[in-house]
């Protein structure tokens with residue numbers, strides 16, 4: 001009888017989709033010793049490349065259920081994986097802290113109650129005289145911004161993360177096929193993934209990480225999985241005002257749902273929108289800068305220097321994400337909606353445990 005380790009080394013896993021979820025699963029599974037093939041026709045133009053990379057883990061207010069369990073696991077795993085990946089890119093890091101702000105009194109009261117109930121030194125209300133609040137009020141010419149700081153949360157630069165994962169996968173000599181999978185089927189206990197070039201790739205396991213398009217590859221009637229496309233847009237704005245230094249602001253913060261990342265003294269990123277659509281909007285500047293009753297002049301006069309978008313998969317009728325064993329050797333890991341970067345480590349660990357149990 002073969003040992004469990006031999007089974008792992010011999011088992012071949014095909015990962016369909018090479019966004020953050022496909023790549024992160026490849027990392028986790030290849031560290032265990034599996035043979036991996038990743039297939040993706042267009043890995044540079046997916047939702048992962050559009051992500052702002054905020055990790056809203058410990059500031060999540062619902063502290064029970066699967067969603068919280070996944071967040072908690074990811075908060076624990078991220079620093080370990082970053083330390084590991086720094087061997088391939090020493091600049092990769094988690095920028096901390098993350099600041100959540102509001103101008104709405106009711107929302108602030110909810111935050112205060114949450115912080116009081118948590119009694120966690122990593123979560124604090126920002127006092128009016130804190131340097132963060134002072135600098136935000138000065139830059140945005142506001143008086144009524146309030147909020148909390150989460151020391152454990154932060155941001156990973158998503159593009160840098162994807163590039164680092166590519167370096168790791170190249171170093172490990174992981175097979176990569178730049179093709180689209182058009183069909184999967186099972187024959188003689190093996191999975192066969194057929195590509196658009198009519199190539200058949202055999203494997204013991206297929207892992208579906210191809211976001212919205214997973215439903216094209218599975219028999220949807222028996223699995224009853226529905227995904228909706230949700231557009232996310234972001235812009236980079238250039239400002240021209242010598243009085244304002246955007247680097248005096250926190251490294252990443254959120255004001256009433258808009259994520260803000262100062263990039264330099266006169267450049268900042270704002271994202272992201274959230275609507276059931278796949279087509280970017282024209283009046284995006286207005287929509288992304290309307291988080292205050294009155295905009296400061298430097299923001300009104302700001303010019304878009306870059307804009308981009310991504311289409312995220314939101315599960316319809318069940319919570320996000322969908323991580324499931326669909327049948328023997330077929331696992332789905334999709335529907336990450338707004339939190340693919342945050343949840344990648346926890347979900348990849350879940351998938352690895354499923355595969356280990358299946359092969360043991």
Ligand SMILES: Cc1cc2nc3c(=O)[nH]c(=O)nc-3n(C[C@H](O)[C@H](O)[C@H](O)COP(=O)(O)OP(=O)(O)OC[C@H]3O[C@@H](n4cnc5c(N)ncnc54)[C@H](O)[C@@H]3O)c2cc1C
Nearest residue numbers: 017019021046047048052053054181232310339340341342
């Ligand atoms: C503007 C914006 C900001 C965001 N900010 C954050 C954030 O701050 N924090 C956070 O955690 N998340 C954020 N997200 C969400 C995050 O980007 C997604 O949850 C995540 O990228 C989902 O990753 P994925 O790998 O499932 O999908 P994708 O990145 O979309 O990758 C799916 C891949 O599957 C491939 N594929 C599709 N069909 C096939 C096929 N038939 N055969 C082979 N390959 C196929 C595609 O080519 C694609 O490369 C943001 C998203 C957007 C758009």
